[in-house]
Amino acid sequence: MTAGTAGTAVTAQAPGAHAADAAAQAAREAVFDAAVAADERIEPRDWMPEAYRASLVRQIAQHAHSEIIGMQPEANWITRAPSLRRKAILMAKVQDEAGHGLYLYSAAETLGVSRDELLDKLHTGRQKYSSIFNYPTLTWADVGAIGWLVDGAAITNQVPLCRCSYGPYARAMVRVCKEESFHQRQGYEALLALSRGTEAQHAMAQDAVDRWWWPSLMMFGPPDDESTHTAQAMAWKIKRHSNDELRQRFVDIAAPQAETLGLTLPDPDLKWNEERGHYDFGPIDWAEFWDVLKGNGPCNDQRINQRRRAHEDGAWVREAAAAYARKHTGQHGEAQA
């Protein structure tokens, strides 16, 4: 909160200092740096470096887009879920994801961009979403594997973001993480039911885990020595841990869970390393990662096309709602005049 107060104080002097001189600029930077160093939250009205703002817009928007695109691979199974209980769980989950998208777009809007602008960037490929959603859901077990692995990886990434230096993002993450961990447990439970079910169900679960394991590890982003944004994001306390640290943390949690599930992970090099106190694991296929990121994954075109189509097909609905609102605020205004 000190950041807010101090920031406001500096802003209050701003009108007097029309041509902000170097000293005022340095003072603002010092206040910002001190707030970040003291683990205080930066709030929307606080002064912040333009690069900090841009970096947050990029990250929060990409996060919001991932929630929205991430609805598709799971919604693919809503109409085919094998029991009414599973259908209800899946519907509720996809609904939550739309809700997470809404929180995150709101958080991004506090930085001075609009949801429409961000959606436009998604639709035109100028902003990205998580590479994981470019993989197809081919069987029902994929829904369980996504819950366990993809949501598990997302939570590992997002829990530290609850302490992110930007207040609105951190607060959105608190809400998102609560719901995500709920989904993750449900995904794990769905896979467990399959693993302990018939032979065909067990095989279905194993096949899904085989296909989703490596893409889930890729969700943590490129290795630390190739991650362009990490150093600055960590200095600003947007990120708290490096990609490789989080990836290791996820493997350490998931490996014993796989054993409990009675499923194997598709990595011959995976084994506990007593000395390090961590699991060792095999090399990631970074060529595939970059290829998917560049748009050449199995579902990149399909995902973005569906999103564009929903948006374009819905244009007349949004126009109608806007026209109705104009007419009726108009009438209201006239009535008052």
Place this chain on the structure above:
Amino acid sequence: MTATDTAGATGTVATAAPAPAADPAATAAALALGDDALVLAQRLGEWAGNAPVLEEEVALANIALDLLGQARVLLSLVGDEDELAFLREERDFRNVQLVEQPNGDFAHTIARQLYFSTYQRLLYAALASGDGPLTGLAAKAVKEVAYHQDHAEHWTLRLGDGTEESHRRMQAGCDALWRYTGELFQPLDGLGLDTAALEAAWLDSVTTVLTRAGLTVPDAPRTGAWRAGAGRQGLHTESFGRMLAEMQHLHRSHPGAAW
């Protein structure tokens, strides 16, 4: 939308199912109403990832979840919810034809929601005030369907009184689905409902909203060549079989499996 809501959706409906209703007429009525809710939930589930705005992704999924919850309670009164949902053939389903109609555009979906949620609210309000076997369910469901009706009415107003195009589409949706509305008021044995009064209240409510939206109340019969009541007898429209094929495929591929 919250973790708590999700918990509600995944709760113990299936395991804590009440004993099947003793009265066969009441059982048949529970099956009919359960099928209505199940089939409409399935149709609304098709919207996920395709809605015109994010807020409608949330709203349509929310309504679908409420309906699915109602279906699970009602079907559990009759027997095993999954056997009933996944192992019956098309001719055994007792839902009205209105709820099985394909989504069409957003206006078509809203017209279907307007007609059906108005019916459901009046029906559940009547059941909730009685002391029949469905009173408890109706008392809970009436709160949900009041929200569904509110949602449908607001969109009917926005689309009817929005742009020229939205007006045209909303009118087309209302016209196309009108013929399926008479079936809603076929007497359902075992519920002791005054269906004539229900129908009068429905017409009044729908007429008021359509008129406020600047739309014309369709001037056409409210039943088609498949007479009113056909869905309740297991006579459905063509798209229904395809919808069931999609819904039941996985469950039927693994006989006896638990999920």
